[in-house]
Amino acid sequence: MAKVSMREVAERAGVSVGTVSHVVNGSSKVAEATAQKVNEAIDELGFVRNAAARQLRSGHSSSLGLVVLDSANPFFASVAHGAGHACDEAGLSLLIGDSGTDEKRESKYLELFAEHRVNGLLVTPTGADLSELESIAARGTPVMLVDRASTGYALSSVTVDNVAGGRMALDHIIAGGCASPVFIGGPRSLPQVADRLAGARERAEASGLTLPVYETEQLTILAGRDVGRTIVGLPEDQRPDAVFCANDLLAVGFMQAVLMFSDLRVPADIAIVGYDDIDYAFSTIVPLTSVRQPAELLGRTAVETLLQENASTSDVHHDREFTPELVVRESTRPVRTDPANGSAPPVDE
């Protein structure tokens, strides 16, 4: 058992615990010779610092907590990766929690991290009510919203403009000549989903189109496949000619269903646009057009901004917003160069 304490090391080396502490932490000048003896004792005994005691005494934890909606989603995996790197550079360790879009689990992790006295919290919240987070922040633990705007709350945030992303997707779909697009995604209580839909619907309606919604319970491949099965079973005159999926996982699943359960072609019969541009979007059966989000950068920026606010004495909150980018691949029809129409490519904003 690693039940060797500084006291035992001190005894073995014939010095005091204070001295041991100093050589372990390099906190004060210790004579070369004594340091040597102490280090020997440490090796012989297999001493390992006790993080709990150290933290209890010092008051802080040198760690950050991150709560994501789904760590199996490559988007969040990238966010976590970026955050992890930034933490490494700052000498912090990153605790990761996966809420699975469940408020109970989210609270559980928030509680756990609070008990561990993390230096800060990075959270992609599940629910609409951010008051729990706000009160945590008010009590002194810096909170940073990740991929979620702080609208109406005294919290900082790092986001990507989802409304703009939704607009890009629909503009592109419409420019390709599709006339009956639908939206697939959910739960709609997630602002990411709601905003992408809002942007998309805005552009659909501007072109005189409705944008029916197929709401899913989760943003997974499986959910996409289920909707896909439903849609390919529709009579031709009710079948959409384009789908905009709230994320790439849904799009991947949807594409699987189309190609597995029907003879429909992508994009000729149904065009597909995803969201996130995960690494695999490039490699799908029909390479996927997607709205790219700078996931790693999001994670990194979240950490850096948090640390920065932590260092400053003021209580200012920062809201950093990135802009997504449409990546066009084969899952959507080429932009229609309709001479009557001027043949302009889709324009943002």
Next chain:
Amino acid sequence: MAKVSMREVAERAGVSVGTVSHVVNGSSKVAEATAQKVNEAIDELGFVRNAAARQLRSGHSSSLGLVVLDSANPFFASVAHGAGHACDEAGLSLLIGDSGTDEKRESKYLELFAEHRVNGLLVTPTGADLSELESIAARGTPVMLVDRASTGYALSSVTVDNVAGGRMALDHIIAGGCASPVFIGGPRSLPQVADRLAGARERAEASGLTLPVYETEQLTILAGRDVGRTIVGLPEDQRPDAVFCANDLLAVGFMQAVLMFSDLRVPADIAIVGYDDIDYAFSTIVPLTSVRQPAELLGRTAVETLLQENASTSDVHHDREFTPELVVRESTRPVRTDPANGSAPPVDE
């Protein structure tokens, strides 16, 4: 700041700290009325237990540490997911470290987890030398190897038979009539890679074929794409007619390169077999034939076995091995039914 301690709660409620501790932990009978008062005080003050103090006093951490090679790899994401679930059920929290196949980083996490006095360590080691882990185990922290055999060391392990997987892949490739397969993967110092190659080579040589190796530095999409670019640039008579990739990420990247940088067809000109059967293997441009590993089960079993060993007093080590499974899709040629040959499907073992 969450600097409210039990002492303050006790004062506020007019009781002793001992009593507060009891109501917080439900550890002993407390009168209904006093419990009420204490809970009120807790709410009003916003008291949050201090994990460091609690652990220091109690001696254990209620957490497990997991160190994986690459958390962005869906295979390890699944392993972590399975492990996380098992931990949840056991009321433990899971600390996750990503070594990035770097021994330095691996050691760093091992050290960090040791300082946190985790109840056990789940590790997919990077290097060949497991003596560091062995001595950690000897000092009392249970260590469980994940996706790595314990050969020669007094450690427990949960693995999938990589040699068998390699055999399956090559048997299938050969049965499809390919005559010049190559192996893509690396670093070869990883036993997972070495074993898959060993199994594959065994079967290749049994059929009188050599199995050239394109060694990569990492098991990533990018690495696969690089090798792909090299291979499609080869003169036709030197070009392989099948590749067996050490994991699906490589296979995905390789496929991207083939389709992007050449007019070669998959599987007609080049057949591709991956390893892991990640969710996306199903959705690649040409759906990928792959050797499936039960990733979530691996993680779950690792945790359960560890806990089990932890509970028992004996020092027995367990080695649990799962068998992989070939999943055939369109990236490989159909098995050749050569009448002269009996037309048997590929056989395991």
Next chain:
DNA sequence: TTGTAAGCGTTATCAT
């Protein structure tokens, strides 16, 4: 340069 000693916030063992 090194030793001494007072906590950090809990839990657990006693008494009461």
Next chain:
DNA sequence: ATGATAACGCTTACAA
């Protein structure tokens, strides 16, 4: 049923 109180292993003034 509740209260005192002694650890747990460490950091950090302050003394020597």
